[in-house]
Amino acid sequence: MKAIGHQRFAPLLALLLLACGGDSQxxxxxxxxxxxxxxxxxxxxxxxxxxxxxxxxxVHTTYSLDANTQGTLTTPHDAYRFAMGEPLxxxxxxxxxxxxxxxxxxxxxxxxAVTDHSELLGETEICTNPDNAGxxxxxxxxxxxxxxxxxxxxxxxxxxxxxxxxxxxxEFVPRLPxxxxxxxxxxxxxxxxxxxxQRAAEAFYDRSEECRFTTxxxxxxxxxxxxxxxxxxxxxxxxxxxxxxxxYQEYPAAEYLWQALSEQCKAADGCNYLTIPHNSxxxxxxxxxxxxxxxxxxxxxxxxxxxQNEPLAEIYQHKGQSECLNTMGAGSRDELxxxxxxxxxxxxxxxxxxxxxxxxxxxxxxxxxLKEGLRLEGTLGVNPFKYGFxxxxxxxxxxxxxxxxxxxxGHAGAGLNPRxxxxxxxxxxxxxxxxxxxxxxxxxxxxxxxxxxxxxxxxGTSGPRMQLRLFGGWQLxxxxxxxxxxxxxxxxxxxxxxxxxxxxxxxxxxxxxxxSALRDPGVTGAASERAEPLQRIQxxxxxxxxxxxxxxQVYEVAGDANNGASVDTDTCETSGAxxxxxxxxxxxxxxxxxxxxxxxxxxxxxxSCRWATYQCNAAQVDCSVPDDVPAEYADCCNASYPKTxxxxxxxxxxxxxxxxxxx
Amino acid sequence: MKPLLxxxxxxxxxxxxxxxxxxxxxxxxxxxxxxxxxEVDRLQAAWxxxxxxxQDAAQRQRAIQQLADDEILVQEALRxxxxxSDPVVRSRLLQNLRFAYPDSSEDDESLFKAALALGMDERDxxxxxxxxxxxxxxxxxxxxxxxxxxxxxxxxxxxxYATATRVSFRQLFVSADxxxxxxxxxxxxxxxxxxxxxxxxDPFVGGHQVEGASEADLSKIFGSRFAQAAMAAAPGQWSGxxxxxxxxxxxYVESVLxxxxxxxxxxxxxxxxxxxxxxxxHRVQQAMVELRRRYAVVVDVASGAVQ
Numbered sequence: 001m002k003a004i005g006h007q008r009f010a011p012l013l014a015l016l017l018l019a020c021g022g023d024s025q026x027x028x029x030x031x032x033x034x035x036x037x038x039x040x041x042x043x044x045x046x047x048x049x050x051x052x053x054x055x056x057x058x059v060h061t062t063y064s065l066d067a068n069t070q071g072t073l074t075t076p077h078d079a080y081r082f083a084m085g086e087p088l089x090x091x092x093x094x095x096x097x098x099x100x101x102x103x104x105x106x107x108x109x110x111x112x113a114v115t116d117h118s119e120l121l122g123e124t125e126i127c128t129n130p131d132n133a134g135x136x137x138x139x140x141x142x143x144x145x146x147x148x149x150x151x152x153x154x155x156x157x158x159x160x161x162x163x164x165x166x167x168x169x170x171e172f173v174p175r176l177p178x179x180x181x182x183x184x185x186x187x188x189x190x191x192x193x194x195x196x197x198q199r200a201a202e203a204f205y206d207r208s209e210e211c212r213f214t215t216x217x218x219x220x221x222x223x224x225x226x227x228x229x230x231x232x233x234x235x236x237x238x239x240x241x242x243x244x245x246x247x248y249q250e251y252p253a254a255e256y257l258w259q260a261l262s263e264q265c266k267a268a269d270g271c272n273y274l275t276i277p278h279n280s281x282x283x284x285x286x287x288x289x290x291x292x293x294x295x296x297x298x299x300x301x302x303x304x305x306x307x308q309n310e311p312l313a314e315i316y317q318h319k320g321q322s323e324c325l326n327t328m329g330a331g332s333r334d335e336l337x338x339x340x341x342x343x344x345x346x347x348x349x350x351x352x353x354x355x356x357x358x359x360x361x362x363x364x365x366x367x368x369x370l371k372e373g374l375r376l377e378g379t380l381g382v383n384p385f386k387y388g389f390x391x392x393x394x395x396x397x398x399x400x401x402x403x404x405x406x407x408x409x410g411h412a413g414a415g416l417n418p419r420x421x422x423x424x425x426x427x428x429x430x431x432x433x434x435x436x437x438x439x440x441x442x443x444x445x446x447x448x449x450x451x452x453x454x455x456x457x458x459x460g461t462s463g464p465r466m467q468l469r470l471f472g473g474w475q476l477x478x479x480x481x482x483x484x485x486x487x488x489x490x491x492x493x494x495x496x497x498x499x500x501x502x503x504x505x506x507x508x509x510x511x512x513x514x515x516s517a518l519r520d521p522g523v524t525g526a527a528s529e530r531a532e533p534l535q536r537i538q539x540x541x542x543x544x545x546x547x548x549x550x551x552x553q554v555y556e557v558a559g560d561a562n563n564g565a566s567v568d569t570d571t572c573e574t575s576g577a578x579x580x581x582x583x584x585x586x587x588x589x590x591x592x593x594x595x596x597x598x599x600x601x602x603x604x605x606x607x608s609c610r611w612a613t614y615q616c617n618a619a620q621v622d623c624s625v626p627d628d629v630p631a632e633y634a635d636c637c638n639a640s641y642p643k644t645x646x647x648x649x650x651x652x653x654x655x656x657x658x659x660x661x662x663x
Numbered sequence: 664m665k666p667l668l669x670x671x672x673x674x675x676x677x678x679x680x681x682x683x684x685x686x687x688x689x690x691x692x693x694x695x696x697x698x699x700x701x702e703v704d705r706l707q708a709a710w711x712x713x714x715x716x717x718q719d720a721a722q723r724q725r726a727i728q729q730l731a732d733d734e735i736l737v738q739e740a741l742r743x744x745x746x747x748s749d750p751v752v753r754s755r756l757l758q759n760l761r762f763a764y765p766d767s768s769e770d771d772e773s774l775f776k777a778a779l780a781l782g783m784d785e786r787d788x789x790x791x792x793x794x795x796x797x798x799x800x801x802x803x804x805x806x807x808x809x810x811x812x813x814x815x816x817x818x819x820x821x822x823x824y825a826t827a828t829r830v831s832f833r834q835l836f837v838s839a840d841x842x843x844x845x846x847x848x849x850x851x852x853x854x855x856x857x858x859x860x861x862x863x864x865d866p867f868v869g870g871h872q873v874e875g876a877s878e879a880d881l882s883k884i885f886g887s888r889f890a891q892a893a894m895a896a897a898p899g900q901w902s903g904x905x906x907x908x909x910x911x912x913x914x915y916v917e918s919v920l921x922x923x924x925x926x927x928x929x930x931x932x933x934x935x936x937x938x939x940x941x942x943x944x945h946r947v948q949q950a951m952v953e954l955r956r957r958y959a960v961v962v963d964v965a966s967g968a969v970q
Contacts, residue, residue: 044826045877046875047874049870051880054883077936077937084823107882130795130796131796133754136755202936203933203936204823205933208826208926208929210826481868482866483866484866485871486866486868518868518869518909519908519909521882521885521887521908521909522908524886524888525887525888581840583868
């Protein structure tokens with residue numbers, strides 16, 4: 001029933017076998033290097049040493065069923081207007097359809113991709129667009145009358161259903177009945193919003209030399225068998241995109257998605273894509289499992305396919321971080337892994353009182369996946385989990401980049417949040433305002449930004465806009481920080497974040513890493529936005545030892561963990577010194593040439609209030625008198641969640657690959 | 664068995680039809696429109712739920728007008744015969760009857776006529792919405808994007824379309840991290856040396872040369888106060904020190920590229936999308952003002968007549 005996987009990849013397999021040659025000792029499957037040539041110098045602020053561009057690659061609008069059921073009426077046009085700094089009205093709407101709340105960024109983003117769910121795009125359109133024949137079907141009536149329940153049921157029986165075998169031996173996931181036979185009606189319906197999404201991206205992409213703002217056409221591939229999250233955001237480089245976004249119902253595993261994209265989005269036609277998994281923390285062990293959909297162990301070609309399609313993963317968003325869990329093994333040394341951990345392991349969350357979910361699992365977190373990637377590379381010759389990092393929001397309110405703790409309006413989707421209009425905390429206590437994606441690019445164009453994603457010269461932040469650089473190399477000068485041209489020296493003598501260390505040459509004892517961070521300056525004036533100074537930079541190294549055991553080590557490389565910075569949680573006033581910038585050249589003191597490893601940097605700010613603390617203070621909640629705490633603010637006194645956070649950023653890793661052992 | 668099945672199916676259809684239509688006005692076939700009071704009450708309850716307060720008289724009147732507008736559009740669509748020509752209406756009505764009579768051997772045309780004879784086109788929710796949308800499309804037709812409207816929209820949204828002033832400069836930096844409380848004195852020492860080889864500041868990890876930066880670009884690195892001051896600095900000379908969250912900066916502005924108003928030719932295609940959407944919305948609103956004059960609106964007796 002699942003033979004589909006390898007039949008489809010037969011031509012690729014043949015090519016790869018040719019490429020493998022006769023090297024039985026260490027099979028090498030070449031992962032094609034980025035082939036997208038960066039466009040020429042086009043923008044007025046072109047910078048050969050590259051500029052960090054801040055954006056959001058995970059944004060939902062009314063075209064996503066889960067946003068729509070929460071009353072979101074804002075469109076992709078609205079999302080892009082908001083990202084460019086214009087105010088946006090939010091639900092609930094009054095009788096005239098006028099919004100009753102407003103949001104506005106204190107500083108615009110540089111780029112955004114609207115990524116509505118493709119799977120339910122058709123269904124949502126059918127239920128909300130009277131032109132669609134299914135508008136008055138019982139499912140749609142139910143959906144419009146009881147959107148809360150509809151979310152759960154639609155997701156459980158739509159993308160939440162495991163692939164079922166069909167009589168013909170293929171694999172399919174049944175669509176809801178109103179989609180008609182084989183889902184054709186839903187496909188037809190999806191064309192309209194998909195076209196609207198493309199038009200909005202075109203309307204707000206600044207193609208002039210001003211290069212003020214870049215949009216990407218994209219969508220979310222919503223694979224969630226039994227609510228275990230395997231979602232991917234698909235980002236297209238240009239306006240050339242598939243006619244219909246390949247969805248989970250037709251392509252019920254990531255490898256089928258990649259195959260469909262490779263067929264429907266060809267570079268020869270000007271179509272390029274990549275897929276970005278998110279919320280691996282909610283995949284219940286599935287996101288980084290080491291078998292394909294057919295239950296076969298990873299092969300070199302399959303690993304290469306994954307690496308080729310997925311250079312980046314989302315490390316943080318509304319539904320928690322996916323960096324590290326800190327519950328087992330060496331990870332228990334890293335107390336900063338306690339940041340924004342969701343207490344369950346799939347999308348069901350607390351919805352059914354803990355049924356169909358469990359505690360979070362270490363293997364679902366990227367640090368562990370990177371180690372597993374090294375382990376697989378040792379046996380396959382190719383690393384399937386070679387992920388760089390970005391952050392994003394996953395907003396379901398069409399509010400990209402709205403990641404501030406001070407005014408979190410809630411996730412407003414995925415059925416987690418209270419209904420709009422109900423007073424109290426704007427969302428359940430475990431979610432958070434999400435983060436940003438940052439791309440180091442020569443200029444703010446689709447081509448330049450997409451190339452940065454491909455080469456993983458990217459990092460994620462938990463919201464603030466610190467500027468973070470990482471270079472790795474054998475001959476980086478130890479005084480690189482005191483030279484005036486940190487970046488130039490870094491590019492000339494090493495590789496930036498996301499890259500591979502070149503092979504060591506004779507006389508190089510251990511690799512060096514040059515890391516620098518510049519604090520978020522914040523915003524002063526009317527639309528002020530506070531930002532804390534930096535506290536420290538760490539480098540996290542992961543490897544697999546000779547006994548096959550995964551290891552990690554966190555090194556403090558700059559700043560001061562004990563700088564005495566603190567925050568008064570009653571007022572959210574911060575105190576204590578921090579750093580405006582931090583910089584260090586660090587050489588691995590424990591380097592073993594025969595051990596492959598990855599290195600990434602993490603910079604943290606001084607502590608500040610968590611989003612709920614601001615809201616609890618504003619409501620004057622007094623936890624010392626439990627009986628007086630209103631039910632809707634009960635979680636203000638939930639000791640399981642911290643009052644403060646240390647905002648942070650994570651660079652994409654740099655990899656060191658050990659030479660094959662002598663035969 | 665079959666008659667029972669038909670009975671159950673028909674029962675279901677009637678039940679569904681009743682549920683669907685009970686909130687809709689009774690049509691008198693005249694230019695008077697009746698709005699049921701329970702429909703008005705439903706909107707009132709929804710408002711109360713989300714806003715936490717009752718509608719005032721004006722808000723209630725607006726809610727009634729909303730219901731009336733929909734009904735006017737349906738009646739206009741019927742008057743123009745859109746119910747007989749629209750393919751979506753036709754397919755929806757056929758779908759209803761094929762569901763009700765799964766074994767019927769009647770051809771589509773007969774079934775369609777039967778549906779119209781039953782008045783299903785006035786009650787089915789999908790058909791109503793389709794007719795409303797068709798009417799709105801008709802009313803919007805003819806909206807044009809004039810150069811005048813484009814120019815207005817483009818000049819009203821400089822944040823989308825205009826170009827910014829851009830500066831290129833080199834800087835000497837005095838780090839607050841390095842100098843702490845000695846920062847002002849360190850800056851004075853550097854100022855005294857400006858222009859000479861002795862003028863060497865602290866390393867700035869963001870670089871010492873800035874090319875073609877707008878105020879927004881500078882704000883991202885140095886904060887908004889620095890950005891404003893840098894944009895105002897005279898070219899061809901040292902300026903500063905200018906404060907930022909990082910410390911103090913002396914800058915030497917090498918060139919300034921003046922801001923330009925948006926170039927219509929460059930942004931025409933982008934702006935046209937926005938302007939067309941606005942123009943269509945305006946045209947429908949204007950047409951509704953005219954149509955409302957032809958209809959009297961009556962809220963049913965229980966609530967007392969209105970207008």
